[in-house]
Amino acid sequence: xxxxxxxxxxxxxxxxxxxxxxxxxxxxxxxxxxxxxxxxxxxxxxxxxxxxxxxxxxxxxxxxxxxxxxxxxxxxxxxxxxxxxxxxxxxxxxxxxxxxxxxxxxxxxxxxxxxxxxxxxxxxxxxxxxxxxxxxxxxxxxxxxxxxxxxxxxxxxxxxxxxxxxxxxxxxxxxxxxxxxxxxxxxxxxxxxxxxxxxxxxxxxxxxxxxxxxxxxxxxxx
Numbered sequence: 666x667x668x669x670x671x672x673x674x675x676x677x678x679x680x681x682x683x684x685x686x687x688x689x690x691x692x693x694x695x696x697x698x699x700x701x702x703x704x705x706x707x708x709x710x711x712x713x714x715x716x717x718x719x720x721x722x723x724x725x726x727x728x729x730x731x732x733x734x735x736x737x738x739x740x741x742x743x744x745x746x747x748x749x750x751x752x753x754x755x756x757x758x759x760x761x762x763x764x765x766x767x768x769x770x771x772x773x774x775x776x777x778x779x780x781x782x783x784x785x786x787x788x789x790x791x792x793x794x795x796x797x798x799x800x801x802x803x804x805x806x807x808x809x810x811x812x813x814x815x816x817x818x819x820x821x822x823x824x825x826x827x828x829x830x831x832x833x834x835x836x837x838x839x840x841x842x843x844x845x846x847x848x849x850x851x852x853x854x855x856x857x858x859x860x861x862x863x864x865x866x867x868x869x870x871x872x873x874x875x876x877x878x879x880x881x882x883x884x885x886x887x
Contacts, residue, residue: 753799753883754845756828757852757866759788765878775861783876784827784869791832791864793852797843798826798868798883806839812867813855818843823874824882829867830856 763786770779797818804825805817812829816837819825832853837843852866859867870879 752845753826754796755787755883756795756798756826756849756868757787757789757793759793759865761880762786762788762863762865765876765880767878773858775857775859784829784867785879786859786862786865786867788863788865789852791852791854793866794848795828795831795850795852795866797845797847797849798870798879799824799845801826801843803837803839803841803843803849806835806837808833808855811856811858813857814850814853816849818849823872825871826879827869827871829869830854830859830865 763782765785766782768781771782772779799818799820801818801820803816804819805815807815809815809829814829814831814833814835816828816831816835817825818828828849830853831850833855835850837847837849843849852864854860854864856867859865868879870877870882872882
């Protein structure tokens with residue numbers, strides 16, 4: 666009887682010991698598994714953040730590149746955003762019947778005196794369309810006592826073009842934006858200072874406020 670009870674007691678103790686061991690083991694392994702899951706999650710998040718950062722940098726660089734290209738294209742088109750001279754063309758097609766005098770005195774056929782001729786006179790029939798020599802903004806539309814109906818266009822880069830002896834019915838007004846080739850008016854007979862000449866456009870240009878030879882400011886495109 667004592668041996669039987671001793672055996673039962675021993676078996677119970679063994680059983681309890683096994684239960685405690687299993688309990689301890691099962692309580693440890695979940696912690697290790699959770700730790701493994703946490704480490705894996707952190708690694709995935711770091712990898713995802715790295716990939717996202719790389720993608721954002723690539724996108725930002727691409728946008729900056731596109732912006733630079735657009736800026737360069739804009740500069741090439743206008744030629745005036747950086748002070749560069751824009752592309753110019755002759756406002757009418759025709760022979761030059763009187764050249765720029767480059768500050769030398771020449772005789773005026775109309776007035777009979779000696780004076781500088783600060784532009785070029787381009788022959789053309791009355792009513793011939795006159796075009797803007799380059800992109801710009803109309804800064805003045807006026808009827809001058811000597812030069813008749815006159816339009817002035819500011820092209821940026823300290824460059825201006827001046828169109829005189831126009832017909833009174835011009836196509837533009839002060840503040841208008843024009844492009845190279847825009848029709849601004851037509852040849853008239855309004856310049857009293859040159860009324861003795863054949864019908865023509867008196868075309869002048871200024872750079873930094875001083876008259877310059879118009880033919881040397883452009884590619885002479887008609």
